[in-house]
Amino acid sequence: MLIPLILSGGSGTRLWPVSRKNLPKQFLSLTGEGTLFQQTITRTRKLPHVAAPIIVASEDHRFLAAEQLLELDIQDATIVLEPIARNTAPAIALGAMHALERDPNALLLVLPADHLIGDTQSFTDAVQRALPAAHQGWLVTFGIRPDRPETGFGYIRRAEAIGSDAFHVGQFVEKPDLVTAESYLADRSYDWNSGMFLFKASRYLDELAEHAPEMYDTVRIAHASAKIDLDFVRVDQATFAKVPDNSIDYAVMEKTTRAAVVPVSCEWSDIGSWSALWLAGMRDAEGNLREGDTIAVSTHNSLLRSHDRHLLATVGVDDLIVVTTPDATLIAHRDAAQDVKRVVDELKASGRSEHSLHRVVRRPWGSYDSLESADRFQVKRIVVKPGAALSLQKHHHRAEHWIVVSGTAEVTCDENVFLLGENQSTYIPLGSVHRLRNPGKVPLEIIEVQSGSYLGEDDIVRLEDVYGRS
Template sequence: MIVPVILSGGSGTRLWPLSRQNRPKQFLALVGDSTLFQQTVERTAKLNDAAAPIVVCSEDHRFTVAEQLQDLGIKGASILLEPSPRNTAPAIALAAMHALAADANAVLLVLPADHLIGKESSFVSAVSRATPLADDGWLVTFGIRPEAPETGFGYIRRDRALSDAGFTVGSFVEKPDMDTARRYVESGEYDWNSGMFLFSAARYLEELKAHSPDIHAASQAVFQTAHGDLDFVRFDKAAMDAVPDNSIDYAVMEKTDRAAVVPVSCAWSDIGSWSALWEASDKDTDGNVTDGDVIALDTRNTLVRTHARHLVATIGLDDVVIIATPDATLVAARDKVQDVKKLVDRLKKDGRSEHLAHREVYRPWGSYDSIDMGERFQVKRIVVKPGSVLSLQMHHHRAEHWIVVSGTAEVTCGEKVFLLTENQSTYIPLGVTHRLRNVGKVPLELIEVQSGSYLGEDDIVRFEDIYGRA
């Protein structure tokens, strides 16, 4: 069976302000109603004899991954948590070891979680054609047939033909300048490097051990620390920190003599920038792509996305990107969006928080939106999913007022446990242990007003928590 390995550790900084550290682009619905991560998982389900996926992600995104898998009805998936990011070579090694523990003949289909594929049937066909090569011990990568010269991707030069399926890899080349990219495309010998792979789990570890023995040994040491936590597999952070940081391309694929490439045309995009999203999206007669409440007058070839209850109106624009979120708005020329990463670096340098989290923050029990704040107060809109419960907790520096807008809340406040319904409220004094539970069958919505000398999220002492955070 083919075991899909979904690599979900990217940060997607070039899609700021929509993509942020706590919810990067793979977990956003950028094209269609489902997220890029969910589309990747659904794509693997169309393969013949595909097993449940192995997802490798950061600890911060574990509940997002679990919830999005649950929304798809996926059962039996393994979620491996990286305590620190060490690039793709170690991540795939841990997935390979995990797969081999269940099946000595496991074949891994390694997929980044943030890619868009418009022609899924072509992709499924390419995997089918590549499978005999993987069975013969080749480490297969999928080369995207270039539609035009592109300087944002690495390239793969095809060499000797291997049956009708693919070719040996002549060389991997870094992102070229435009003149070089044109020569690559005109030669007909080069494909874009997609970062997607198919190979036997055992063969990958053999090649990793042969060409990057330090990564192989350190990854083995990490895997020995594996232990279950709820629905997740955790590893020791100190052991993970000792693993060399390297990609599969540098650690294995550029060194092995068993690299093969299977070309495929499947309307592929890595959605690496706002211009890439514009190119991959359906456009109106003026070449515009809009999402949300947008009025565009005398506007062409422009991407506009806005959030709920916020109108964006444009006049006389061409080739512009406008992305509006509740706490930040990006306005950029469409040919300058590769510099968004520099803007994010500036936010980090200035000590700002807009690159870390949205105003609306998702939690395993639901979400909260910080709708207003001042020096000694903060107002949040809190939504708790049916049957969900927050941790039993207390705060050293703030008191809270809760007003129920809809639904039914079970409130623990000190020794008291009582119900609140619509238009009812309660007060949680500073230092008092409390808990909130949705005992109804519809989402519980309430307004929380915090007041105190310090209102940071780290002023939470958890005593009990069903999500393992106590």
Template structure:
């Protein structure tokens, strides 16, 4: 059997799916066959399901690998074929295994619930009663966080006045203040702010879709972006300039590249950088800088034993990530 854990409900939740249990499984003490999966019900439907001994669908699955492969072969062969092709054509760089993107993109967008669990005749459920939340919405996050006497969960630099039953989360140095509200979620980060009622916080996924449709980079680009060689973090951006903090792991090496629309200044603040600039290779130490003119061929390497950190100042008519012409890259990445 492919087993799932069904959580004993503690309230008629409308934000979880449910599992109706069937006959007991003689092969597994305390377990039952799955009779039916039920989508998120309304309050009346949730109460009726609980009265009928239905369980919350936790989304936890247990199965043998060979059994799941057989189920996928029978019920979702397109998913299995795409996954196998992506793995067969995967590449490795340092600690990363990168599945083949083109092959993986051919896999249908479908969850294991729909692909296998609702189609197989060998689905089982084991009732469990430990404390559980899928923490799938900001409301759910509020429920599991410690709260003050007014029912507020406050994190970071936050001050509230006349506010109750709310979650206020503030990152960075900025102070977030809320006055006279009840049942809200406020999440403030250095590059974006979310304000929603707890009741509507499950619509954040819809909001992200709108952001992507309108080409807002915050939908997908985090302030700190990880790469095979380390990471970079945007410090500031404005018209014709951008400032980044860059960390390169020991032995890490960026691509040999150039830019059509910007020049760069690198200031080393920790470690030692090996900088290739056209035909020259120089070592740049802490509190030293190097200038990379527009169109110059350049590369950054950390030849040392400690992480290399530097501040990069980009100046030019365009500072987007797609103005990177990679000539040589040990990680197999293309330009842009």
């Protein structure tokens, strides 16, 4: 049984301000149809004899993953929630343990959810070529044939052949400087380290137990105490917090004697920075990658990305990244794209929310857009999906006014339950127990005006919640 194991816990900080902790790059439509997560899932469905996927996702992104699977009409996937980020080695161990519950001989195809592959057929062929080595107990990784001297990737040096398609891994190499990367390109025995793998689930766990026994034992205990919560497998948080943080490369692949590599050219990119997206995208005659409403005058080799209802214009610039969102703008030289993460670090250090939240925040019931805020008041546009409901809740520091713009609202306020139609409104006093529900078949849109001494999102006391957040 070939089981895709999709790793979906990344934060994509180098693609700020579009990718943020609350909505990272794997769940964004950056290139092609659908999000990167959806493209990865769709790619695996084209493999022969493939089983239902296992997704290891952050608890914060559980509803994003579930919703995007439903958009693909995929209902057989399993979503394992990683309560705390602990890098790839523990995440893969969780998936491997779950896979062995299905099939003691399960093969895992481990794929990051945020990679782009332009040539799906070459990728499929590479998986087929890697199967014999994986069946023989090799831990197979896929090496991407380099087409340029890249300093942003690690490399794998191929050694002697294993059969006709795989090779022993001679060496894992850290990200090189430019001169070294140029020598690797000329050598032709070095491939980029893609972070994609194929191996038996049992074999991986055996190697993990040998080379990282503390990690193996702690993940095993956390997995054994996992519980089903709605459509998710929820791993014990207290136990998983004790798991050592390490990647599969450091924990296993660089220590095992059974590491193999299958080289492949499949138009691969990890979309790890804005410059990587620029390289992967469809550029115009001036070398510009343009998204949204943009005007480029005497502009060359730049990435220009504008958000809705916002015109972005450049004049006389080259090799720039200019990205706008409703609440932030990034301007960077293309060569400095890897340093965008430093902006995110500074936002975190200063306690600003822009590193994690967009102005539009998605929730399992819909979304809200913070239109205006000042001292003691805030205005939001709230959209509730048909049939969905917010939690039964109260606030200690704010009151709320709700005005229905479209759709029908069912309002609970203390002991009263009543309906509101378009252009009708109600008042929720401070401390009142309340809930908003959409009983209709079209989205409900309301304007919410908050007033009070404190308006933070942590002033929500959930008393009851269909999404398990109370």
